[in-house]
Amino acid sequence: MSKPRLISFKICPFAQRSVLLLKEKNVDFDLEFINPEEPPLWFTELSPTGKVPVLDVNGTAVFESAVIAEYLDETNPPSIHPSDPLQKATNRAWVEYTSDIYVSIFKSIMAKEEAGLKTVQAELEDQLGGLDDVANNTPFFNGENFSMVDIAAAPIAVRLDILKNVTGYDALVDCPNLRTWFANLLARETVQASYVPDLKDILTGRMKSNESAILKI
Ligand SMILES: N[C@@H](CCC(=O)N[C@@H](CS)C(=O)NCC(=O)O)C(=O)O
Incomplete structure (x- = not known):
């Protein structure tokens, strides 16, 4: 299993959320910046919405910052959600x-x-x-x-x-x-x-x- 790769845009607050959680969870990851206003072809092929952030997990695109957060929380315990x-x-x-x-x-x-x-x-x-x-x-x-x-x-x-x-x-x-x-x-x-x-x-x-x-x- 290779490192997850986060596709980001320097000024995107939604992508910043993903970086923050990856750091909180001490996950080793690659970070790649693109400009979603002028996306490279590989990103258009990877991302169903054309938006960042996308977390590339072994070729599977996890998109939407709230969903990326839930995925990272589940796969890197302990959860930071309250238990109630x-x-x-x-x-x-x-x-x-x-x-x-x-x-x-x-x-x-x-x-x-x-x-x-x-x-x-x-x-x-x-x-x-x-x-x-x-x-x-x-x-x-x-x-x-x-x-x-x-x-x-x-x-x-x-x-x-x-x-x-x-x-x-x-x-x-x-x-x-x-x-x-x-x-x-x-x-x-x-x-x-x-x-x-x-x-x-x-x-x-x-x-x-x-x-x-x-x-x-
Ligand atoms: N609901 C999305 C919003 C993501 C979003 O709006 N990203 C912007 C950059 S901050 C984007 O990629 N925009 C390009 C576009 O709309 O085509 C999330 O939470 O991930």
Whole structure:
């Protein structure tokens, strides 16, 4: 059995989740970056959706970040899910919830007009507020134990931190619980190793070349 190979895109938060879990589980893996906007032919043949991340396990494509996470958790025990089925179910639901937040972050980064930016920022803050309501001012989502919700949310913490540094926009101003939780995520070694060192520069470059409104206000 050869090493699993993760196909990623440098700025993709969903792929960052997979890298983070592979590192948390100490799995030896190969990492290959592509640009899904200009995919190589081999990737088009491997990926049923054309999206990253894809985990290539001996030629079988496991796709969708939440499914990749479940596969890695099952095949590399112990599970980081809570054992109680109800808590596990609510954790999975909050993993889903975090996925929509990435869409709002992306729209905030790419909005060209100030009015449109205000609308997407309000949507983003509303979603973050919903997550803040269920966070408990504890180190991680479930308390002391690092879980799948932490895996799913860590790339949000990284992107909001970059946005704050580059533009001054603080999406967490009304989210005290998320501030505690996200600070713990940002301090974790595996989280720091889950994204490329030039992520901030790449995102800043994208905002500049797009003439994004968020850079002007
Ligand atoms: N639901 C998917 C979303 C993955 C996704 O949207 N990936 C983006 C990059 S961040 C992509 O590959 N986009 C290319 C496309 O839509 O063709 C997951 O969780 O894995």
